[in-house]
Amino acid sequence: MEELKGDCANCFGLCCVALPFAKSADFAATKDAGTPCRNLLADHRCGIHDRLRDKGYPGCTVYDCFGAGQRVSQTVFRGNDWRTGERQKMFAVFPVARQLHELLWYLAEARRLDPHHDLGEAYAEVERHTFADPDHLLAVDVAEIRAKVNVLLLRTSERLRASAKSYRSADLIGARLRNRNLSNADFRGAYLIGADLTNADLSRADMIGADLRGADLSGADLSTCLFLTQPQVNAARGNARTKLPAALTRPSHWHTGTGKRR
Numbered sequence: 343m344e345e346l347k348g349d350c351a352n353c354f355g356l357c358c359v360a361l362p363f364a365k366s367a368d369f370a371a372t373k374d375a376g377t378p379c380r381n382l383l384a385d386h387r388c389g390i391h392d393r394l395r396d397k398g399y400p401g402c403t404v405y406d407c408f409g410a411g412q413r414v415s416q417t418v419f420r421g422n423d424w425r426t427g428e429r430q431k432m433f434a435v436f437p438v439a440r441q442l443h444e445l446l447w448y449l450a451e452a453r454r455l456d457p458h459h460d461l462g463e464a465y466a467e468v469e470r471h472t473f474a475d476p477d478h479l480l481a482v483d484v485a486e487i488r489a490k491v492n493v494l495l496l497r498t499s500e501r502l503r504a505s506a507k508s509y510r511s512a513d514l515i516g517a518r519l520r521n522r523n524l525s526n527a528d529f530r531g532a533y534l535i536g537a538d539l540t541n542a543d544l545s546r547a548d549m550i551g552a553d554l555r556g557a558d559l560s561g562a563d564l565s566t567c568l569f570l571t572q573p574q575v576n577a578a579r580g581n582a583r584t585k586l587p588a589a590l591t592r593p594s595h596w597h598t599g600t601g602k603r604r
Contacts, residue, residue: 370398
């Protein structure tokens, strides 16, 4: 699934220009959509990439375009820079492509976990849109596509998980769930902001859309979680004992230079 991971070297810094952000705990300054971030260099690289958290931009370390940046830059707009090309159209296309690429990631994960012909067909159909021209992409009904894909993802989840308690869309903000056996649980759309999941067993738990911002995953077993994404992991806290799926990367900000967990 390498093509569904951000490749900044082949992108025109689209997330740093097309998207807006407001001054907050996640961003040190406010930026309007279509305005380049003040840290963006002439070569489309971030000038503080290795110091984003120290400089007050932890929100940037959480974000992932699922490969949409390079697809829009190199395929949809054929390598034409937004500085010289169709600036506004490119910025409008990028969020659409990003949503489609996220759906592709979920479908690829579903196919890996439980291969079925209908998943392959759905993947091919969604992927076809991402190779189309800008006007086609702007006309795509992402909500309709998402609804169809969600049916397949839910079906996959139900096939893979044994009967377990549902926490779907539950308010678990700050919940104390440490050492809990939460295997096979349904956390789709759950609010787990700041929750304590230390040493929790999340084997086969469905994590699609779960908000893990600030959740403590120290020692938790997420190695076989369903539909856990890199942005979710990046938004959480963890340590060397946290078990992650093979496709995901342990965030560097989970540890400081002293070995203490943030």
